[in-house]
Amino acid sequence: MSNILEVRGLEASYGDLTVLRGIDFDIADGGVTTLLGANGAGKTTTLRAICGMIRRKGEITFEGKRIDRMSTENIVRLGVAQVPEGRGTFTTLTVEENLQLGAMTRPNDKSIHEDIEKSFHFFPRLKERRTQQAGTLSGGEQQMLAIARALMLRPKLMLLDEPSFGLAPLITKQIFEILADVKREAGVSMLIVEQNASLALGIADHAYLIETGSIVMSGEAKAIREDESVRASYLGY
Amino acid sequence: MDLFIQQVVSGFATGGIYACMALSVVMIYQAIHHLNFAQGEMAMFSTYIAWQLLAWGLPYWAVFPLVIAISFVGGFAVERIVFKPIENAPVLSHIVIFIALFAIFNSFAGFIWDFTIKAVPSPFGDGPLYPGAPIGTHQAGMIGVTMVVLVMLWAFFRFTRMGLAMRAAAANPDSARLVGVKVSMMTALGWGMASAIGAVAGVLIAPVVFLEPNMMLSILLYGFAGAVLGGLTSPAGAVLGGFLVGIIENLAGTYIPVIGGELKLPIALFLIVAVLLIKPAGLLGRRTVQRV
Numbered sequence: 001m002s003n004i005l006e007v008r009g010l011e012a013s014y015g016d017l018t019v020l021r022g023i024d025f026d027i028a029d030g031g032v033t034t035l036l037g038a039n040g041a042g043k044t045t046t047l048r049a050i051c052g053m054i055r056r057k058g059e060i061t062f063e064g065k066r067i068d069r070m071s072t073e074n075i076v077r078l079g080v081a082q083v084p085e086g087r088g089t090f091t092t093l094t095v096e097e098n099l100q101l102g103a104m105t106r107p108n109d110k111s112i113h114e115d116i117e118k119s120f121h122f123f124p125r126l127k128e129r130r131t132q133q134a135g136t137l138s139g140g141e142q143q144m145l146a147i148a149r150a151l152m153l154r155p156k157l158m159l160l161d162e163p164s165f166g167l168a169p170l171i172t173k174q175i176f177e178i179l180a181d182v183k184r185e186a187g188v189s190m191l192i193v194e195q196n197a198s199l200a201l202g203i204a205d206h207a208y209l210i211e212t213g214s215i216v217m218s219g220e221a222k223a224i225r226e227d228e229s230v231r232a233s234y235l236g237y
Numbered sequence: 238m239d240l241f242i243q244q245v246v247s248g249f250a251t252g253g254i255y256a257c258m259a260l261s262v263v264m265i266y267q268a269i270h271h272l273n274f275a276q277g278e279m280a281m282f283s284t285y286i287a288w289q290l291l292a293w294g295l296p297y298w299a300v301f302p303l304v305i306a307i308s309f310v311g312g313f314a315v316e317r318i319v320f321k322p323i324e325n326a327p328v329l330s331h332i333v334i335f336i337a338l339f340a341i342f343n344s345f346a347g348f349i350w351d352f353t354i355k356a357v358p359s360p361f362g363d364g365p366l367y368p369g370a371p372i373g374t375h376q377a378g379m380i381g382v383t384m385v386v387l388v389m390l391w392a393f394f395r396f397t398r399m400g401l402a403m404r405a406a407a408a409n410p411d412s413a414r415l416v417g418v419k420v421s422m423m424t425a426l427g428w429g430m431a432s433a434i435g436a437v438a439g440v441l442i443a444p445v446v447f448l449e450p451n452m453m454l455s456i457l458l459y460g461f462a463g464a465v466l467g468g469l470t471s472p473a474g475a476v477l478g479g480f481l482v483g484i485i486e487n488l489a490g491t492y493i494p495v496i497g498g499e500l501k502l503p504i505a506l507f508l509i510v511a512v513l514l515i516k517p518a519g520l521l522g523r524r525t526v527q528r529v
Contacts, residue, residue, distance in 0.1 A: 051415065053414070072414040072415065073417050073418065073419050076414075076415060076416065077417055081415075084411070084412065084415060088409065088412035089409070090408045090412060090413075091409070092404075092408045092523065093401075093404060093405065093408060097401060097404075097405075101401060101402070101405050101413070101416045102416055104398065104401075104402060104418055105417035149416065
């Protein structure tokens with residue numbers, strides 16, 4: 001399988017604080033890759049660096065095209081959608097407007113409306129709340145909205161930042177079931193950044209482990225799950 | 238009672254001026270979440286351009302759209318040239334630049350067109366609306382135009398993709414970038430639109446107050462008061478607030494002896510403080526609800 005995204009020697013820092021110390025990783029086309037690590041390891045920074053939301057050094061290649069010098073808006077236009085940390089809800093706009101925004105870079109035609117209906121089919125809870133201010137949704141609903149909004153782009157690659165963050169275990173489970181559906185039905189490549197390693201490894205094909213800004217381990221998700229040291233420090237059994 | 242009705246109606250007419258200016262204030266607030274202190278001076282400058290074009294003999298209804306277009310480009314350019322380079326600077330730096338712009342537009346208008354007052358004609362005539370009416374044809378026309386601008390703004394934000402993108406950029410810039418909205422372009426567009434609406438306000442106000450470099454000083458203050466009273470997030474609220482400020486100002490001037498004609502301006506300030514204390518979102522403004 002070819003790679004949709006290749007990252008080489010990615011470095012990023014906030015002021016004097018170096019967060020990423022030259023990391024390399026690949027995302028296979030059509031597959032789900034997960035980046036695991038503890039708080040402060042550099043997971044969110046990696047996603048922000050890919051999307052050009054912070055200064056970064058190194059090579060980032062998306063579908064054979066260098067994107068490490070491009071602006072966020074133009075990277076999005078290539079088909080890279082991000083479900084950001086904190087869900088990035090447009091709290092003052094309605095649920096439906098949030099979804100329309102997801103398709104902002106697409107030509108304005110009927111297919112957008114069809115895709116909104118499709119999201120409502122996927123997430124019936126959002127349909128009930130379509131005219132509500134998105135800020136009034138619960139955390140789980142906002143996470144669903146964030147995923148639905150990202151899908152509105154009809155992305156080739158979706159970057160998800162801790163989809164389980166702050167959610168009850170049951171809701172988290174639902175979210176990951178939906179992601180599994182998306183993987184199966186839409187064939188979108190995904191990079192999922194997670195602290196909840198067992199959930200992420202359940203859906204992923206390939207996994208990377210990041211510690212204080214460096215990749216310390218990589219391999220098939222299955223192999224990583226069975227690794228003794230990972231089990232001890234990330235899976236807790 | 239007659240006096241009361243008369244004062245309400247004439248307050249309504251003055252309120253039209255404030256409503257128009259308040260719309261421009263709301264527009265810029267929507268785009269940058271600040272009040273631009275130079276908004277009134279920019280509108281005044283636009284009005285001078287209109288006066289100049291009229292003086293060169295262009296017909297009124299050619300000048301009107303032309304000035305709106307020039308002001309749009311001007312506002313857009315001010316954002317690109319002055320504010321884009323300091324995008325990430327603290328609020329205080331922005332405020333310093335607002336004040337600088339205020340001084341620059343004010344002095345340049347005086348420098349180019351001198352400080353003598355100039356008359357700007359009204360396209361609606363200057364007689365009463367009907368014999369004995371407390372409201373003139375110009376005031377009526379001005380209120381009409383304000384309403385048209387309001388409806389256009391509402392439709393723009395409600396029904397167009399560009400309007401939605403502008404709202405998104407204002408509400409959550411990071412998220413807007415992540416769906417591909419060119420946020421900094423939206424800010425510049427907001428400046429252009431605020432400046433264009435200010436031009437409409439200036440050109441319509443000038444026949445009432447006469448054109449001179451300081452004509453917008455108190456009007457901007459009333460416009461702020463109207464926008465704050467109606468709600469800085471709501472164009473319709475701003476227009477309503479503008480009218481209310483006009484009416485309140487007139488009634489207070491008539492019925493509260495201490496205030497009379499001279500102390501009308503503090504009423505605007507009093508209103509701003511009162512609204513901020515009692516109902517900070519304004520009459521029609523949106524309170525942001527957020528669950529966490």
